[in-house]
Amino acid sequence: MYLHGSSKINAAGHLEIGGCDVVELKQTYGTPLYIMDEELIRRRAREYRQAFEASGLTFQVAYASKAFSTLAMCRIADEEGMSLDVVSDGELYTALKAGFPAHRIHFHGNNKTPDEIEMALDAKIGCFVADNFIELQMLQAIASDRGEKVNVLLRVTPGVEAHTHEYISTGQTDSKFGFDIQNGTAIEAVRTAAQLPNLELLGLHSHIGSQIFETDGFEMAVERVAGFARSVKEQLNVEFKVVNLGGGFGIRYTEGDTPLAVAEYVKAITDGVKKHFEGIAAQLPEIWVEPGRSIVGDAGTTLYTVGTSKDIPGVRKYVAVDGGMTDNPRPALYESKYEAMLANRAGDANEETVSIAGKCCESGDMLIWDVELPKPNTGDLLAVACTGAYNYAMASNYNRIRRPAVVFVKNGASDLVVRRESLDNITGNDVIPARLEKQGAQVK
Structure with a gap:
């Protein structure tokens, strides 16, 4: 993955943006996470x-x-x-x-x-x-x-x-x-x-x-x-x-x-x-x-956590992350191409070609086809570059997935500029008509 702006690989072998180790950003803010330089x-x-x-x-x-x-x-x-x-x-x-x-x-x-x-x-x-x-x-x-x-x-x-x-x-x-x-x-x-x-x-x-x-x-x-x-x-x-x-x-x-x-x-x-x-x-x-x-385009990086994978011998290996077309609809809309890296193992050599799948219930929810990476493991962090433009702006709640948080990073400090949506945000504008009230289940 090409490193834009202040991005670099630090001594720990982690991707660092604006002086901030993305592994630490994940621990603080969770994933998916939009990181803006x-x-x-x-x-x-x-x-x-x-x-x-x-x-x-x-x-x-x-x-x-x-x-x-x-x-x-x-x-x-x-x-x-x-x-x-x-x-x-x-x-x-x-x-x-x-x-x-x-x-x-x-x-x-x-x-x-x-x-x-x-x-x-x-x-x-x-x-x-x-x-x-x-x-x-x-x-x-x-x-x-x-x-x-x-x-x-x-x-x-x-x-x-x-x-x-x-x-x-x-x-x-x-x-x-x-x-x-x-x-x-x-x-x-x-x-x-x-x-x-x-x-x-x-x-x-x-x-x-x-x-x-x-x-x-x-x-x-x-x-x-x-x-x-x-x-x-x-x-x-x-x-x-x-x-x-x-x-x-x-x-x-x-x-x-x-x-x-x-x-x-x-x-x-x-x-x-x-x-x-x-x-x-x-x-x-x-x-x-x-x-x-x-x-803003190349100033943005989206950080994901790797989850499941599916290896189809002789065909393709799918690696799924905890985001997808809800936080980046551009591949589905425009066939847009992106580069990526394992941000917590940035110094490791590439071992295999995989395709990055999102978590939506949609066959078209693919972020990247055929990217070379070290062998991804569950829990690894995947960084996708150049997501600063039209990603947060076009994000949706398809499948009622919550939109990610956004942080600005600069000189080793991170600032939250958009909070991660909560589950209450998802239903915040919903209204149950009086005639349906008794049928509505309450989640506690």
Whole structure:
């Protein structure tokens, strides 16, 4: 397993993250356990900020909270000078409860409800990223009723498809997101937004996909968005103050992944903006980006305890752990690949190829197919790398399995940032109707 950030093998032969021995973390917090390398999270955030500062452009780096949203993570994003993207009232509530400055919050989503819009306006967030004509009219109506003006970016699809899994490609023409540039919908959206009196049209938003390992897609997106901005200026005399070029910057999950350094992605974007937006307006637009996975993805490690195994001679050996698709649904959803190691025997030589199975009553609950490990024994600790993004965020209670705890580790200290769910949490929202009360069994 490739060691990211502060991860290393210590003198005891154990995996150590942020100066914390994971065997001791297991003893303190149990498993499954999400372990987040706080220093690596902060380092990634600073890499973005420093790269943009070197460009000389005005910018915002907005953390995409859908990747991993907790109160503590919102605090770190604030401390590192980031803005924040939210996509629901839950993500917005988390940010506000953490004390995140509302004026640096951007509200995304293709189906915002009136209640979510009201909540965001009450908080005085920085802007909405509008996704369709219904939303524009809804924003106008609600803002008019309140006597307010709303900052808006229009999400456009530039017709650029990133080279990623089809389920996470979002910039192509056939997408549920945004106004299409190629079929004329986008310019009609600009015309509409510019005429609505309670909307302040700041600019455009574009996102071309996820897990992108080259700059070509971003460069093409910048060129197409700039070409659209030029057409808007010529046809409608509307200028954009902000251009948001989204996220999608890749990370290394396995040996075959080849992400670029943060600075390379940023330089490609900023060089493209300087080249293609020159002369469209009096000054170059402010550039926003939205890294999520690349901030927290490789900072996360999930720790499991090995349980049972099943050896099918000549076919496969299954090794089961105490988690699975409930804490990491990505292999089932996207066929995502991961690397792993026996964290309590990190110095042992690999002996066999096994497949890591989860504990759910589901044949598809497989975390890793065919990974080389020392011969796993019941009670060993399995560490799976790069689980910081979209694992906790997408976790579920399938089979009524409790979601794991989350700890931040840094400089030899660990801090609990999300408690492990209790059995009472599992039934906490259940209600037994009066007509069924006598039939309800009580667990003591």
